[in-house]
Amino acid sequence: xxxxxxxxxxxxxxxxxxxxxxxxxxxxxxxxxxxxxxxxxxxxxxxxxxxxxxxxxxxxxxxxxxxxxxxxxxxxxxxxxxxxxxxxxxxxxxxxxxxxxxxxxxxxxxxxxxxxxxxxxxxxxxxxxxxxxxxxxxxxxxxxxxxxxxxxxxxxxxxxxxxxxxxxxxxxxxxxxxxxxxxxxxxxxxxxxxxxxxxxxxxxxxxxxxxxxxxxxxxxxxxxxxxxxxxxxxxxxxxxxxxxxxxxxxxxxxxxxxxxxxxxxxxxxxxxxxxxxxxxxxxxxxxxxxxxxxxxxxxxxxxxxxxxxxxxxxxxxxxxxxxxxxxxxxxxxxxxxxxxxxxxxxxxxxxxxxxxxxxxxxxxxxxxxxxxxxxxxxxxxxxxxxxxxxxxxxxxxxxxxxxxxxxxxxxxxxxxxxxxxxxxxxxxxxxxxxxxxxxxxxxxxxxxxxxxxxxxxxxxxxxxxxxxxxxxxxxxxxxxxxxxxxxxxxxxxxxxxxxx
Numbered sequence: 247x248x249x250x251x252x253x254x255x256x257x258x259x260x261x262x263x264x265x266x267x268x269x270x271x272x273x274x275x276x277x278x279x280x281x282x283x284x285x286x287x288x289x290x291x292x293x294x295x296x297x298x299x300x301x302x303x304x305x306x307x308x309x310x311x312x313x314x315x316x317x318x319x320x321x322x323x324x325x326x327x328x329x330x331x332x333x334x335x336x337x338x339x340x341x342x343x344x345x346x347x348x349x350x351x352x353x354x355x356x357x358x359x360x361x362x363x364x365x366x367x368x369x370x371x372x373x374x375x376x377x378x379x380x381x382x383x384x385x386x387x388x389x390x391x392x393x394x395x396x397x398x399x400x401x402x403x404x405x406x407x408x409x410x411x412x413x414x415x416x417x418x419x420x421x422x423x424x425x426x427x428x429x430x431x432x433x434x435x436x437x438x439x440x441x442x443x444x445x446x447x448x449x450x451x452x453x454x455x456x457x458x459x460x461x462x463x464x465x466x467x468x469x470x471x472x473x474x475x476x477x478x479x480x481x482x483x484x485x486x487x488x489x490x491x492x493x494x495x496x497x498x499x500x501x502x503x504x505x506x507x508x509x510x511x512x513x514x515x516x517x518x519x520x521x522x523x524x525x526x527x528x529x530x531x532x533x534x535x536x537x538x539x540x541x542x543x544x545x546x547x548x549x550x551x552x553x554x555x556x557x558x559x560x561x562x563x564x565x566x567x568x569x570x571x572x573x574x575x576x577x578x579x580x581x582x583x584x585x586x587x588x589x590x591x592x593x594x595x596x597x598x599x600x601x602x603x604x605x606x607x608x609x610x611x612x613x614x615x616x617x618x619x620x621x622x623x624x625x626x627x628x629x630x631x632x633x634x635x636x637x638x639x640x641x642x643x644x645x646x647x648x649x650x651x652x653x654x655x656x657x658x659x660x661x662x663x664x665x666x667x668x669x670x671x672x673x674x675x676x677x678x679x680x681x682x683x684x685x686x687x688x689x690x691x692x693x694x695x696x697x698x699x700x701x702x703x704x705x706x707x708x709x710x711x712x713x714x715x716x717x718x719x720x721x722x723x724x725x726x727x728x729x730x731x732x733x734x735x736x737x738x739x740x741x742x743x744x745x746x
Contacts (some may be wrong), residue, residue, distance in 0.1 A: 292445035301438050317375060321382030328387055328407050328416055335409060354418075361406050361413035367394040385735065423518075432657045448453035456486045518553055522546060551606045567696060569719035570605045572637055572646065573597045579612040580635075589620055590630050595637040600719035601646045608716075611689050615650050615712050618686065623652025623710060639718055641679045648714040649718060656704040665702055666690045 334346050335358070350356040369626045370393045380393045383405065392406035403418045459477060467475040475497045477490035483607045524544045533539040580591050601608070604716035616633065637648045657665060664684050686702070689712075693700040699715040 297442035325386035619652040623654030
């Protein structure tokens with residue numbers, strides 16, 4: 247077995263910019279840049295569009311339905327006034343006629359004057375209302391009737407009718423033809439839209455309130471806050487009440503399972519502490535070989551650290567991240583497997599590269615990956631597993647990418663996604679499958695708890711590649727980093743070629 251911190255041949259090795267983790271980050275960034283609309287705004291916009299469309303349709307329908315009745319009513323009024331004026335003029339003497347014309351002018355705003363052949367006028371029938379009104383007036387007063395909007399430059403509503411053998415102009419107020427003012431329509435239209443939008447906002451808020459409460463309770467449940475994840479079971483809506491009751495029962499069951507898990511882990515960890523302490527004491531007192539004693543004590547220290555992690559899991563909050571020197575941590579993990587005699591490990595990690603992680607957890611991750619490679623990643627035709635470990639910083643020092651690759655037979659593409667599932671083993675692709683199928687699942691969940699990403703791919707020339715992305719530790723964390731896991735400086739059965 248050879249373990250060397252040396253240069254790795256990366257010709258067929260995926261470079262960081264092409265890794266699945268980086269592509270996933272780019273896809274995630276592109277998804278975040280897309281326009282995202284919350285359920286409240288989507289419902290509000292749809293309701294508002296529906297209400298505004300309805301108001302506009304109502305307005306157009308009102309104008310269409312108002313046009314004909316208003317035209318008929320106006321034509322009837324004009325015809326009545328013309329007939330009354332004609333009868334009054336025909337049956338009054340000249341003296342009374344003067345008084346009549348004066349009364350019509352002062353009280354009704356009407357004026358009667360002779361229709362001279364030299365009069366110039368503009369007809370009213372150049373608009374839909376004018377055409378319709380002219381037709382209706384002619385039906386009532388005769389086809390020779392003229393309806394004009396100005397006579398000799400005087401604007402108004404002018405109607406020419408026969409009075410005896412001559413024709414006479416009757417001038418009326420043009421406001422009879424004036425439709426509802428545009429400002430009035432716009433004003434009431436704005437009022438109606440504002441009221442509709444306010445109603446849409448209120449309805450949307452009421453509809454989305456249960457969903458928002460469920461979403462918030464789900465996030466609290468995900469974070470382990472079971473006590474504050476209860477929803478109101480007394481709401482009036484039966485469907486929402488049934489949903490809240492079901493969610494509360496589920497949260498209660500999850501809280502019970504979590505409590506049982508914590509008690510179990512705490513009990514196991516507590517029971518292991520006593521024999522482990524006794525074993526360490528007996529080792530230090532009974533083992534005479536100094537090198538063997540140092541190795542056994544180092545292994546017991548690592549076991550004690552793992553038990554501490556079990557105790558952390560039993561508490562509400564676990565996985566405290568600190569600055570960890572990746573070079574030293576990988577060296578310790580490589581050291582723990584170097585005596586198997588089945589591995590040829592090549593490591594290329596800068597000595598000043600720090601990651602933001604939990605030291606014990608990350609050591610478990612690297613150890614699990616090395617053990618997985620030792621079991622299933624032996625180079626075809628040999629009994630040796632060659633492993634390359636590579637790490638680099640990217641994204642301007644924001645992240646660290648760690649790659650661990652074996653040169654074994656690899657895994658079929660259809661099985662890559664299943665390798666991270668508990669109790670799944672790629673027996674058809676990996677040799678000597680004797681594990682329980684939990685190692686890679688533990689690695690994936692552990693990396694996620696530390697805020698990282700984990701993925702598996704096949705190398706171009708064969709072998710499985712594990713990609714780990716972690717946050718790079720800030721400079722203030724690097725100066726305060728304390729290495730908890732230590733290894734004896736003297737290596738047992740170390741070959742002369744072994745170097746760090």
